[in-house]
Amino acid sequence: MSEARVMMGAVSTTSHGSAACDVLVVGAGIVGLATAYALTRAVPGTRVTVLEKEPGPARHQTGRNSGVIHSGIYYPPGSLKARFALQGSAEMVKFCAEHSVPHEVTGKLIVATERAELPRLHALIQRGRQHGLPVRELGPAQISEYEPHVRGLAAIHVGTTGVCDFTAVARTLARLARDAGAELRYGAAGEVVAVDRRAGRGVAVRTADGTVLRARAMVNCAGLHCDSLARLAGDEPRARIFPFRGEYAELVPEREHLVHGLVYPVPDPAFPFLGVHLTRGVHGGVHLGPNAVPALAREGYAWPVVRPAELGGLLAHPGTWRTARRHWRYGAGELRRSLSRTAFTAAVRRLLPEVTTADLRPAPAGVRAQAVLRDGTLVDDFLFAEGPHTIHVLNAPSPAATASLPIGREIARRVAGVLGSG
Structure with missing residues (x-):
C-alpha cells in the first residue's frame, strides 16, 4: 500500500469538510489555469476545482520568466514544442489583445558572434522556413539597423516573437x-x-486545511513539485525534477537605451537552455540572462535557500550524477557566471560590448523545473504521463507559457479520455 493511501486513510475520518467535482487541477501556474479554462469550455458544466498552495496564481515559473512569446524557431519539426509554440504564439497574441493584457509583437534577433556559430545560425534559418516563420538574414550593418549597440557576424530577424505579461x-x-x-x-x-486513488471511483485529495476533495480525475500541473505529487498519487514517474535557477540582471535605467527589443545568442543544441539574452519587457526595463545553475531547493531562488530533504532526494537520483558527468564543463561555466559578476558581464558583452559591470544590477531569479531521466538525459520536450484517474505534466519547458492555450486543450482532451474510460 502506498504512502499516499496510508495518509488518506488515516485522515479521512477527521477531515474538516469534503467536496466533490469532476476534475481537480493541482497547480495555478499558466498551464494549470489554461487547463481549467479549456475544461470549462470543452464541456460546459464540467465541475473543475483548481488547487494552489500559494496565496495566488503564477507565483513560480509563470511569474518569474522573461515574458517572451516564442515563435517556435528553435524546436525540431514534429516535436510537441514546435507544434504547441507555432500554434500558441499566434493564439497568445490574440488572447492578450482580446482581454487587454499588455503585450507587443517586437520581433527578435538571434545573433552569431563567432564563426563557429554560423552553421548553427544557418540551420535555424532553414528550420524557421520549414515552420513558415518570417525570418530575415542579416549582416553586421543590418544588425545595427535593429540594434545599434549590438555586435555580431550575422543574425536572423524573427518577426513573430513578442513580449507580454504572463502573470496578467x-x-x-x-x-x-x-x-x-x-x-x-x-x-x-x-x-x-x-492523495488516494479509489479503485473505479476516482481520486480523493486532502489539503493542508483538512478538507477532502473527491473527483473523477486529477490533473497534476504542479511544476516544480510535479514528480513528488505523482509519487504521492502512487505513480512512479520516469523523470525526476532537477531545479535549475535562472539568474537575471537588469540594466540600470540610464543604460536601458542600449537595447531596443529582444536579442538572443545562437543556442547550443546540446542543452535545453537558450543562453544569456537581452529582453526589453512589456512594462519597460531590460533583463539580461538567465544564467542557469542547480538550485539547492525546488524553490531555491537564491544560493542561501537550501532544503536538505529535497537536496538529498536529488542527490540520491542516479540521473543527477549522470547529468553532472556528462555536462560538467557547461555547468562549470554557468556556476562561474553565477559567482562572478565580471564573468556574467563578459557573457553579456558578447552581444552588447558597451556594457560594464556598473551597468548591471540584480533582478529576481526564477527556477526551472527541468525533468531528468535516470540515464541523465535532460528531457527537452513536453512529457505527459497517465495513471488511473490521473494525468501528470512532468515536463513543461519553455515555451510552455507561450503555448499554454493549446497545451491546456491537449490536457483537456486527455482528461476526456480518462473520464470516458472511468
Whole structure:
C-alpha cells in the first residue's frame, strides 16, 4: 500500500469538510489555469476545482520568466514544442489583445558572434522556413539597423516573437475559468498533502486545511513539485525534477537605451537552455540572462535557500550524477557566471560590448523545473504521463507559457479520455 493511501486513510475520518467535482487541477501556474479554462469550455458544466498552495496564481515559473512569446524557431519539426509554440504564439497574441493584457509583437534577433556559430545560425534559418516563420538574414550593418549597440557576424530577424505579461495572462485565465464555474482554492485550502486513488471511483485529495476533495480525475500541473505529487498519487514517474535557477540582471535605467527589443545568442543544441539574452519587457526595463545553475531547493531562488530533504532526494537520483558527468564543463561555466559578476558581464558583452559591470544590477531569479531521466538525459520536450484517474505534466519547458492555450486543450482532451474510460 502506498504512502499516499496510508495518509488518506488515516485522515479521512477527521477531515474538516469534503467536496466533490469532476476534475481537480493541482497547480495555478499558466498551464494549470489554461487547463481549467479549456475544461470549462470543452464541456460546459464540467465541475473543475483548481488547487494552489500559494496565496495566488503564477507565483513560480509563470511569474518569474522573461515574458517572451516564442515563435517556435528553435524546436525540431514534429516535436510537441514546435507544434504547441507555432500554434500558441499566434493564439497568445490574440488572447492578450482580446482581454487587454499588455503585450507587443517586437520581433527578435538571434545573433552569431563567432564563426563557429554560423552553421548553427544557418540551420535555424532553414528550420524557421520549414515552420513558415518570417525570418530575415542579416549582416553586421543590418544588425545595427535593429540594434545599434549590438555586435555580431550575422543574425536572423524573427518577426513573430513578442513580449507580454504572463502573470496578467494567468490572472485572466483564472477569472475566465471562475466565471465559467470553476472553483479556485489557494493557500492551505489548495495545498495537497495526501492523495488516494479509489479503485473505479476516482481520486480523493486532502489539503493542508483538512478538507477532502473527491473527483473523477486529477490533473497534476504542479511544476516544480510535479514528480513528488505523482509519487504521492502512487505513480512512479520516469523523470525526476532537477531545479535549475535562472539568474537575471537588469540594466540600470540610464543604460536601458542600449537595447531596443529582444536579442538572443545562437543556442547550443546540446542543452535545453537558450543562453544569456537581452529582453526589453512589456512594462519597460531590460533583463539580461538567465544564467542557469542547480538550485539547492525546488524553490531555491537564491544560493542561501537550501532544503536538505529535497537536496538529498536529488542527490540520491542516479540521473543527477549522470547529468553532472556528462555536462560538467557547461555547468562549470554557468556556476562561474553565477559567482562572478565580471564573468556574467563578459557573457553579456558578447552581444552588447558597451556594457560594464556598473551597468548591471540584480533582478529576481526564477527556477526551472527541468525533468531528468535516470540515464541523465535532460528531457527537452513536453512529457505527459497517465495513471488511473490521473494525468501528470512532468515536463513543461519553455515555451510552455507561450503555448499554454493549446497545451491546456491537449490536457483537456486527455482528461476526456480518462473520464470516458472511468
